[in-house]
Amino acid sequence: MKEKRLGFATRMGAIAATVGSAVGLGNIWRFPYQAGENGGGAYILVYLICVVLLGIPIMMSEFIIGSSTHKSMKGAVQQLTPGSPFKIFAYVGVLGALLICGYYCVVCGWVIEYLWASASGTLLGHSPEEYDTIFKTFVSSPDRCLLWTLLFLVLNFLVLSRGIKNGIERLSNVMMPLLFLLLIVFCVNSLLLPDSDDGMDFLFNIDFYELGWKGVVDAMGQAFMSLSLGVTCLITYSSYFKEDTRLMRDAVTISALDTLVAILAGIVIFPAVFSFDMQPNAGPDLIFNTLPTIFQQMPGGIVWAVAFFVLLFFASITSTISLSEIPVTFLIDEYKMSRGKAIAITAVLMTVISVLSALSFSTLSDVKLFDKNIFDFLDYVGPNFFMLLGGLVTAIYVGWVLKKDVIHKQLTNGGKHKSRFVQPYIIFCLRYIAPVAIVIIFLYYTGVLKYLDLF
Ligand code: TRP
Numbered sequence: 001m002k003e004k005r006l007g008f009a010t011r012m013g014a015i016a017a018t019v020g021s022a023v024g025l026g027n028i029w030r031f032p033y034q035a036g037e038n039g040g041g042a043y044i045l046v047y048l049i050c051v052v053l054l055g056i057p058i059m060m061s062e063f064i065i066g067s068s069t070h071k072s073m074k075g076a077v078q079q080l081t082p083g084s085p086f087k088i089f090a091y092v093g094v095l096g097a098l099l100i101c102g103y104y105c106v107v108c109g110w111v112i113e114y115l116w117a118s119a120s121g122t123l124l125g126h127s128p129e130e131y132d133t134i135f136k137t138f139v140s141s142p143d144r145c146l147l148w149t150l151l152f153l154v155l156n157f158l159v160l161s162r163g164i165k166n167g168i169e170r171l172s173n174v175m176m177p178l179l180f181l182l183l184i185v186f187c188v189n190s191l192l193l194p195d196s197d198d199g200m201d202f203l204f205n206i207d208f209y210e211l212g213w214k215g216v217v218d219a220m221g222q223a224f225m226s227l228s229l230g231v232t233c234l235i236t237y238s239s240y241f242k243e244d245t246r247l248m249r250d251a252v253t254i255s256a257l258d259t260l261v262a263i264l265a266g267i268v269i270f271p272a273v274f275s276f277d278m279q280p281n282a283g284p285d286l287i288f289n290t291l292p293t294i295f296q297q298m299p300g301g302i303v304w305a306v307a308f309f310v311l312l313f314f315a316s317i318t319s320t321i322s323l324s325e326i327p328v329t330f331l332i333d334e335y336k337m338s339r340g341k342a343i344a345i346t347a348v349l350m351t352v353i354s355v356l357s358a359l360s361f362s363t364l365s366d367v368k369l370f371d372k373n374i375f376d377f378l379d380y381v382g383p384n385f386f387m388l389l390g391g392l393v394t395a396i397y398v399g400w401v402l403k404k405d406v407i408h409k410q411l412t413n414g415g416k417h418k419s420r421f422v423q424p425y426i427i428f429c430l431r432y433i434a435p436v437a438i439v440i441i442f443l444y445y446t447g448v449l450k451y452l453d454l455f
Helices: 011-022 025-037 041-069 073-080 085-119 128-139 142-161 163-191 196-204 208-226 233-238 247-275 283-295 301-335 339-361 374-401 404-412 422-445
Strands: none
Touching (some): 011 163, 011 233, 011 247, 025 041, 025 247, 025 283, 041 073, 041 208, 041 247, 041 422, 073 085, 073 233, 073 301, 085 128, 085 233, 085 283, 085 339, 085 374, 128 283, 142 163, 142 301, 142 339, 163 196, 163 301, 208 374, 208 422, 247 283, 283 301, 301 339, 339 374
16 A cells, blocks of 8 residues: 655645755855855845845746655656656755765754853853864864764754654744744844944945955855755655645745845844954854854853854754755655665765765865865865756756646646746746856856856
8 A cells, every 4th residue: 555645734834844944054154154255245135136036946946846746856757757867867866965964964063062162161261263273173073073963963863753744844843933033132132232333234235346256156056055956855845745835935935034044144143243353254164263252252152152053053953854854755755665764774874974074174184085175075066066957957857848737737726826927937047047057157166167267
């Protein structure tokens, strides 16, 4: 007998889980430092344009594939277009998810270390230079990095083992509202700091001179990362959506909430950075070095530090569960495995990759792939190769290959609602804008454009 495929129980739960996937280190760690490096306001403006022209259409393309079939990528493509070679990209998605999760969990391990250090009172009370040393010493100590990464993985798979409704949906229903609440408290606090206007100016003043082409390409890549696009994550989640889900409305809600969190994270960080005379362009170390320096100068610093790393923990675990669910659902759908077995296999694979990347600043620092250590390599190929390739493939598949009536049925819930403007907008973006943009990012990252002297 065919087992019934159980999905999200409520619309709110499905949205909370998908926002949970989207809101992650990408919003709170990556977006602020990228905005900081690329001049602030102009970067944010380009980012918003990317969300509208690339993000929402590609999110919709994934939703259409998943929710029309209630299957993950491979089965979905087989059902929608029998015999189509596009199904092989399901493997690209699964592999991409494993690799991305492999380095993402290491950063989540850093978050737990900083949470622990804040709570035990050892984080605060150092000079800015010392924070730099503390961070470098920590990432190059194999045992502590491994310990926290493994602990994080255990928590991650415990949630997954409880299933879509009782694990993912329940956790997201609790964590996402708390995350918003915490963020708002942080924002208010930041805005009340002396000279917070300078930070707001930096964040919202539009200065294209600082942006450059690198900033434009970074913003496009960031939209992919932040909205969880390209590695079939949203196909997987939407395969568990309820039948009557209004995809476009939910895609807009999810993208808007995700963008709001990124901007709120900027409002938390930059006014504080300027108020305490720090540099906004500290790069990836921004939250691990700059923020502790700021927290310790604030009254009740320990509480702020703990709350911040708790917030970051919530954001990250709801993202890693979505990444891990990709291989899990794939194994269940394609090999008819029990959920337990699929989780066990995924856990082993993910642990191996995470351990390798956790050790890549210490024991394995000499192992180089294309001149990068394992962590940096995964951080490079995940977003720059797997997400982009996957995004390109889903855009082409839904824009050019899939029958219009499948798309129409999904957009109108079988004719119940109108979609006069939505369908042409989605199709136009998927057919023309997304492929051109993705090819440009691709050429940029691979250095071809530089070689041709175009950027
Ligand atoms: N969107 C998450 C972030 O911003 C990361 C993430 C979760 C992701 N699931 C994904 C990225 C699937 C790409 C694909 O941190």
